Amino acid sequence: MYRARDQVDNEEWLDELAETAERLDLSADARSRAADLFLSNVPETDRSKRAVLATSLYVAGLVEGDRRSQGEVAEAADVTRLTISQRWKPMLEAAGLDAPGW
DSSP states (O other): OOOHHHHHHTHHHHHHHHHHHHHHTOOHHHHHHHHHHHHHHOOSSHHHHHHHHHHHHHHHHHHTTOOOOHHHHHHHHTSOHHHHHHHHHHHHHHTTOOOOOO
């Protein structure tokens, strides 16, 4: 869980998350879940925040049934697909959610 202060401190990143979600045409539920995931996993360094932002969008899409490919999310968020590939399962599990069984 995150503190209300985290939302204020990361307003710029949340705006970027919203813009990226718009480019991906994610549902409102997926956007809300992505913001929650981002704030629950926000790192201290700005360098890592873009990776968490992208991974939050990918995981939110999976959970909310509005799935986008890792490549689509990576391109929209300006990270590599490998960034998402390495981080999505740990984020999903840390949130207490089950990974899809494809």
